[in-house]
Amino acid sequence: MLLIPCPFCGPRDEVEFRYGGEAGIVRPKDPDALSDAEWADYLYMRHNPKGRLEERWFHVHGCRRWFTIARSTATHEIERE
Amino acid sequence: MRYSFLTLAREALSGHRGWRPLWRDAAPRGRYEVVIVGAGGHGLATAYYLARNHGITDVAVLEKGWLGGGNTARNTTIVRSNYLWDESAALYEHSLKLWEGLAEELDFNLMFSQRGVLNLAHNLHDVREGRRRVEANRRNGIDAEWLGPAEVKKLCPPIDVSPTARYPVLGATLQRRGGVARHDAVAWGYARAADARGVDIVENCEVTGFRIEAGRVRGVETTRGYIAANRVGLVAAGHSSVLAALAGFRLPIQSHPLQALVSEPLKPVLPCVVMSNAVHVYVSQSDKGELVIGAGIDAYNSYAQRGAFHVIESQMGALLELFPTFSRLKMMRSWGGIVDVCPDASPIIGKTPIENLFINCGWGTGGFKATPGSGWVFAHLLATGEPHPLAAPFALERFSTGVLVDEHGAAAVAH
Ligand SMILES: Cc1cc2nc3c(=O)[nH]c(=O)nc-3n(C[C@H](O)[C@H](O)[C@H](O)COP(=O)(O)OP(=O)(O)OC[C@H]3O[C@@H](n4cnc5c(N)ncnc54)[C@H](O)[C@@H]3O)c2cc1C
Ligand SMILES: [Zn+2]
Numbered sequence: 001m002l003l004i005p006c007p008f009c010g011p012r013d014e015v016e017f018r019y020g021g022e023a024g025i026v027r028p029k030d031p032d033a034l035s036d037a038e039w040a041d042y043l044y045m046r047h048n049p050k051g052r053l054e055e056r057w058f059h060v061h062g063c064r065r066w067f068t069i070a071r072s073t074a075t076h077e078i079e080r081e
Numbered sequence: 082m083r084y085s086f087l088t089l090a091r092e093a094l095s096g097h098r099g100w101r102p103l104w105r106d107a108a109p110r111g112r113y114e115v116v117i118v119g120a121g122g123h124g125l126a127t128a129y130y131l132a133r134n135h136g137i138t139d140v141a142v143l144e145k146g147w148l149g150g151g152n153t154a155r156n157t158t159i160v161r162s163n164y165l166w167d168e169s170a171a172l173y174e175h176s177l178k179l180w181e182g183l184a185e186e187l188d189f190n191l192m193f194s195q196r197g198v199l200n201l202a203h204n205l206h207d208v209r210e211g212r213r214r215v216e217a218n219r220r221n222g223i224d225a226e227w228l229g230p231a232e233v234k235k236l237c238p239p240i241d242v243s244p245t246a247r248y249p250v251l252g253a254t255l256q257r258r259g260g261v262a263r264h265d266a267v268a269w270g271y272a273r274a275a276d277a278r279g280v281d282i283v284e285n286c287e288v289t290g291f292r293i294e295a296g297r298v299r300g301v302e303t304t305r306g307y308i309a310a311n312r313v314g315l316v317a318a319g320h321s322s323v324l325a326a327l328a329g330f331r332l333p334i335q336s337h338p339l340q341a342l343v344s345e346p347l348k349p350v351l352p353c354v355v356m357s358n359a360v361h362v363y364v365s366q367s368d369k370g371e372l373v374i375g376a377g378i379d380a381y382n383s384y385a386q387r388g389a390f391h392v393i394e395s396q397m398g399a400l401l402e403l404f405p406t407f408s409r410l411k412m413m414r415s416w417g418g419i420v421d422v423c424p425d426a427s428p429i430i431g432k433t434p435i436e437n438l439f440i441n442c443g444w445g446t447g448g449f450k451a452t453p454g455s456g457w458v459f460a461h462l463l464a465t466g467e468p469h470p471l472a473a474p475f476a477l478e479r480f481s482t483g484v485l486v487d488e489h490g491a492a493a494v495a496h
Contacts, residue, residue, distance in 0.1 A: 040481035044333035048322035
């Protein structure tokens with residue numbers, strides 16, 4: 001089980017959180033201007049790296065806030081600033 | 082025939098010293114017509130059908146570890162074809178039909194056991210969805226039955242069907258032709274048959290890059306040197322995104338841990354496969370007597386082939402909800418695999434943005450059952466450059482056309 005550092009509540013058990021996947025995916029400003037391929041790229045395509053991943057977590061059973069951490073998908077190690 | 086009663090008797094009498102390795106330990110050559118990346122069940126089946134159906138034997142299967150050591154060796158081996166949508170039903174049923182003759186064709190005991198698969202319904206929605214799926218399956222020529230709670234109890238006595246249960250069993254779909262198979266044997270059987278037809282199986286050979294010229298793949302860089310190829314097929318399951326990134330494109334895939342575990346061996350107690358999406362556990366009994374138990378993925382992306390304990394705890398809770406009688410059972414081993422999860426819970430089989438580079442992935446938590454069919458259609462693609470009709474709906478373009486094959490919403494998914 002991961003010990004996830006919530007920036008608001010401190011380190012808490014993984015069971016208190018919901019996973020949000022890859023961070024930094026920005027909704028296009030003007031979706032109508034995109035081609036189907038560009039829209040699919042935003043909606044579905046992901047980096048899914050083996051190694052460092054910046055990802056979103058939601059502290060659903062705590063402060064109910066979203067935040068971003070960097071974690072290795074190869075070792076599960078979480079980076080601390 | 083390599084395996085018969087006669088050969089078995091002869092070897093038994095001579096101390097089993099006459100068995101030969103199932104496949105050669107091939108050293109990679111500098112060039113092949115087709116290179117397949119990944120020697121799991123799907124990659125090996127692809128190689129076999131390339132040789133058998135298309136006469137193409139100038140083929141190498143490259144494997145970074147040992148043959149069949151990925152999800153092939155880690156899955157809970159449930160085989161069925163009762164998917165909702167026509168596209169999936171056709172593909173998985175083609176696969177199930179191949180399973181039915183496979184042990185004989187490969188001359189290898191796959192321990193394929195069509196003991197029936199129950200998908201339980203625990204609420205009104207499950208019941209409606211299950212009955213609808215039974216009708217859809219029948220219209221697609223797939224055997225499917227709807228059972229009430231008493232019939233479920235009759236078929237599978239240890240299930241608790243009492244109406245006072247927290248998640249009462251309100252009925253179930255049954256596919257009698259579904260069942261389980263010996264996972265390792267499938268990989269070994271295909272490997273031996275492909276090797277016998279001249280395919281090189283190269284273990285400890287990791288693909289680390291691609292040589293791409295003018296948008297067309299020319300070969301692969303590996304830990305055992307450069308290998309040129311006219312066509313390259315990626316069948317790397319959980320590592321598909323890593324290979325796609327090396328070739329310069331992205332996939333709609335997320336890699337997640339999926340865990341499973343087995344109990345101590347018991348006398349025969351569970352006559353069929355039982356799956357429940359609502360309480361979320363899947364269980365069957367192996368020929369050794371162990372209960373083989375699985376459930377859902379760990380939530381986060383990972384390549385670490387392990388998951389968290391709380392996921393196992395919740396699937397044990399689900400198991401005891403259905404089978405209170407298993408409460409004193411000890412669990413022996415647990416493990417994890419890395420599954421390639423696709424947004425619509427359907428595979429991706431088709432072309433990539435790179436010419437002559439093809440991909441077969443996204444089988445996620447449920448690709449073991451598809452091993453023969455997946456190899457069959459992917460061999461067609463690698464041999465002809467065009468998708469097999471059964472595979473055409475599963476191309477990567479469906480994510481931009483929007484024509485998804487949404488088996489998530491259709492329940493009865495996973496495994
Ligand atoms: C716990 C668990 C339970 C499951 N239960 C079921 C079930 O009951 N029924 C069902 O139908 N499915 C089930 N599945 C899913 C099923 O196991 C997979 O969909 C299927 O095995 C994937 O295809 P494969 O066998 O070819 O994959 P794998 O056996 O994983 O083969 C992929 C191979 O590619 C190799 N590879 C990766 N990268 C490289 C590289 N760079 N170079 C060379 N080689 C590389 C890997 O080492 C691996 O051997 C389950 C999976 C898990 C993990
Ligand atoms: Zn918090």
